[in-house]
Amino acid sequence: MSQSAAVPGPEIIEALYAVIASRRGVDPDQSYTARLFAKGRVKICNKMGEEAFEVAAAALAEGPDHVVSESADLLYHLMVLWADTGVEPASVWAELARRFGTSGIDEKAARKG
Ligand SMILES: N=c1c2ncn([C@@H]3O[C@H](COP(=O)(O)OP(=O)(O)OP(=O)(O)O)[C@@H](O)[C@H]3O)c2ncn1[C@@H]1O[C@H](COP(=O)(O)O)[C@@H](O)[C@H]1O
Numbered sequence: 001m002s003q004s005a006a007v008p009g010p011e012i013i014e015a016l017y018a019v020i021a022s023r024r025g026v027d028p029d030q031s032y033t034a035r036l037f038a039k040g041r042v043k044i045c046n047k048m049g050e051e052a053f054e055v056a057a058a059a060l061a062e063g064p065d066h067v068v069s070e071s072a073d074l075l076y077h078l079m080v081l082w083a084d085t086g087v088e089p090a091s092v093w094a095e096l097a098r099r100f101g102t103s104g105i106d107e108k109a110a111r112k113g
Contacts, residue, residue: 001031014089016076021083036080044084048077 001023007015023033036044051074058066082089099107 017079017089020079033080041084044081048081051077
């Protein structure tokens, strides 16, 4: 299925999420995203895990170009998982913003009391 021209910059995340969400209920023969939704959450989670592994493998055994390409696969499948679980990108941005400026070391120490 076709979509509008690519969006430059980080806005691509929001634009791609909108396309992904619009694929719900679409004929699985017409859209890879619709096929993932039709196969269900276990399949989506498996793909997400597989793509995460491929990013790590590219980092360890291949070059930056492969890391870029596998990262795009991972982000796409992560967003399919967000859409399937009803998570909007804005919720993730808000969580990142909430954490911004807090050292991971300090956060871990606070959790352990
Ligand atoms: N960004 C992506 C994107 N990244 C990866 N992929 C697909 O993800 C799959 C991952 O590759 P694999 O080899 O692991 O998959 P596979 O073996 O074919 O799949 P399985 O048999 O494991 O399910 C490939 O089919 C890729 O084409 C994507 N498919 C779609 N998009 C975006 O989503 C939009 C909507 O796509 P459709 O839903 O297909 O219209 C597209 O225009 C793109 O912008």
